[in-house]
Amino acid sequence: PSKRFQWKVLPQRMKNSPAICQWFVALALSPVREKFLNCYCYHYMDDILLAAADKEQLNELEMEAKKQLQTFGLIIAPEKVQRQHPWKYLGLQITQHTVAPQPIQLAVDVKTLTDVQKLVGSINWIRPYLGLTNTQLAPLFELLKHSTNPQEPRHLTDAATQALQQVELALHSKFVSRIDPTQEVQLFVLIDHLAPFGLLVQWCDQWPDPLHILEWLFLPFKSLIKARKRCIECTGAEPARIVVPVQSYYFEWCLANKYQLQAAFAGFNGQVSYHFPSHPLLKFFREVPVGQKLLRSPVPLDGLTVFTDGSGKTGKAAVVWRSSCGWQQQVASQTGSPQVVELRAVTLAFQMFHDQPLNVVTDSAYVANLLQQLDHTVLYCQPFTLVFQVLLELWRTLLQRTVPYFVLHVRSHTSLPGFFVEGNARADALVSAAALGPVPNTHQQAVLSHQFFHQGAEALRRQFGLTHSVARSIVSSCPDCHHSHTPVYFGTNPRGLKALEIWQTDVTHIAEFGNLKYVHVSVDTFSHVVVATAHTGEKSRDVVKHFQRAFATFGVPSQVKTDNGPSYVSKAVRAFFALWGVTHVTGIPHSSTGQAIVERMHGTLKQLLQKQ
Known part of the structure; x- marks a missing residue:
């Protein structure tokens, strides 16, 4: 049969998968590469570059490549073949001695953020071939920041215009050699x-x-x-x-x-x-000096000691220090993850004490490790992420410092005595959730959560600690779930959320087995794994033997649900479940509705036996 391919996401405006196209052309050219080991055969999508030591070998290589491509149904148009220099390949113009980008038209008519992106994208593509540094192009990069609206107005500044002139000059004067x-x-x-x-x-x-x-x-x-x-x-x-x-x-x-x-x-x-x-x-x-003077000290300094902490749950960043007047504190607000808030707290400490030696104590290993490298690191620009904005502010603060600093990591929530534990505990208390006001109404939180996520009644009950009736009423009152969801489940046949959580057990009779006609059946309500064993009766000793085999085969469940039969509620079975740590529950007396899963399994089991 023919090979089938499937893809879920394609680049914009593409009708076929580029990965499949690249793989298919590589498959067609693989015999050529194996035959001509001393020649070059590069390809990207439908662009192919062939090179050899002499013209005779190059002609032979070209003929073999065309032959193999035709075998796979790929035809090369004669007018697309380039045999004389300059050759154009993947946007490059290759001469006998140099490699340079093809002439491109820069979108200098800048009006919106989209125009800036097109302009900087074109320049960034040719930058490695022109020797342009990040410092030279920084004014153009600045125009891409501080906005998420593609249509926001943009205009070239004087610095950006000068950077653009450097690009145009480099286009005519610089190249990369072969x-x-x-x-x-x-x-x-x-x-x-x-x-x-x-x-x-x-x-x-x-x-x-x-x-x-x-x-x-x-x-x-x-x-x-x-x-x-x-x-x-x-x-x-x-x-x-x-x-x-x-x-x-x-x-x-x-x-x-x-x-x-x-x-x-x-x-x-x-x-x-x-x-x-x-x-x-x-x-x-x-003539440029190598490196820079590092202000981070490997040993503690004779200066002020500050304790920083942050909490993503409360959005508070705190700085605590002890002066001659006692313990002092400063608290700032910052949204984001716990790491982002911790970075904000450290930045606040460096900004407050920028002109004196500083010992920074933090309980965040992430922040401590980051500060060991940040002063000699070049940041990768991700301007629209919150963590980059906070990290950039900290990075700039460190570069502006003229006095040294020391960073110490301590473990939080310890009962050890001493100055470091006390200061860290004070900072932790300032940002903890206990400092917040009363918790909002739980029922209202559940209603708002269901309006957004439309989770089921059981999920609401587990997440917000509601009763079954309250959770079912929230789902039933939702206009979207009232028609599209299945009827609210009332829990007569609870199912496990993972394997070995809830089993249902019952006994069925199969007369064809003779003395072993009492078949004890247990089914896992999550995975629907079935354990069936044949016994001579349905007394407590038979029940215990069945569970011994079932536990040895698939493991011990957390809960077993049975009916109210005498063998299941006997002292021997209760003692067996207590020994294994299994919770035993029973259904409604004289009603099989609570055992629907295992009852259906009885019919399935008998149908399978009839087919043997």
Whole structure:
């Protein structure tokens, strides 16, 4: 039979799955790749790039690719084949020596937020090929912030206009070179205004321009590791040389004492250099100092100690400290998750005491770990998320500090004596739910919850602690649930919400079994697993034997429901259930309505036996 494919979400305006298209073309080209191991055969969707060492081999590769594609029903239009440079592939214009983006038209007529997104999206696409940094494009990025309305008016500021002029100048003056297989690939680590970035380059003194840039790598963290991986992806080998703009003494000291740097250089067999070759483009970066002074202290400071805490339930962020006048406090409001409120409390502490050494004590391991790295981290921009806005405010506060600080994590709700526990307890008391007013009416909460979620009566009863009658009345009075939902369930046959929660047990008679005609049946009301055992009677000892086999097979349930038969309410059965910790309930006397599930199972069991 034919292979079937199914997808649930497709990109806008697409009639077919792009993943299936990519997979199908790859399947068609796989014999070509296996036959021509020394040639290049790249493809993305319906764009295919073929490259070989000589023209004769390239023609043979082209013929074989067309043949295999035709086998799968894929035809290449002759007018789409490009044999002479410049070649255009995936938005790139490839010449014999360079790779540059195709000329694009920037949407400079900016009127709305959507226009800004189109403009910045086009620039961001060509940025790696033009060497534009985040600092240069920051005025354009600012126009994307502080709004969620696509039609909100936007206008280019003077700074954004200057950034756009830099982009237009770079479009005409900068490019990325094609790789020369005869030359080694090197990695240059450079320092931008905010964070280090890298260059994959080739250097040859015999070239008119000895520096050929293969790719710009803007990596906010793990720069060396990601740059090495990128070099392997592009060239199939590690860089032959890595240039790090630091003095050899400091590099060797860091390599011996920092496991992060040891991990970044793990397995590297190439050369490490500390000096850039002479080139105008690299001259500026050699003069930029490496790193920044870290204000975070590894040891406690001789200064003020503050305790911070926050609660997402109450939306309170508190700062507590002890002065000469006694304990002082400051409370602020912040919506969001507990982590967001905790960040707001720490930000408040740094803002209040920005000009003095500070010891910050927090019971949030998330905040403590974050503060260990935030002062030397470049944030990934997510402007429309609440956590990013709070985190950005804290990050800016730390960058503006000129005095050191120390961070300590303590465990909350402990009975240990001492200054730290007392201060943390005071901060915790300020943000706890006990400080709030009385709890709103539970019945009204249940009504509002059902109007939004339309949950059933049993779910309302469990969530808000209501009685069965009150929960059923809320569901019955809902105009939406009155017609669309099944009748309210009154609980004569309660079902378990998980396996081994509620069993129903009864006895049925099957005359064909002779002396073993008394068949004891137990059914799990959640999973409908059935245990049936044949016995010579239906006395208490037979009931106990049945449950012993059932427990050994499927486990011990939390509750067993039976009828009011003498064997089920006997002392021996009650003692057996008490030994195993099982709750035993009975239905309505002389009525089978409370045993409907197991009664139906009797009929199913007999039908199966008749088919044997």
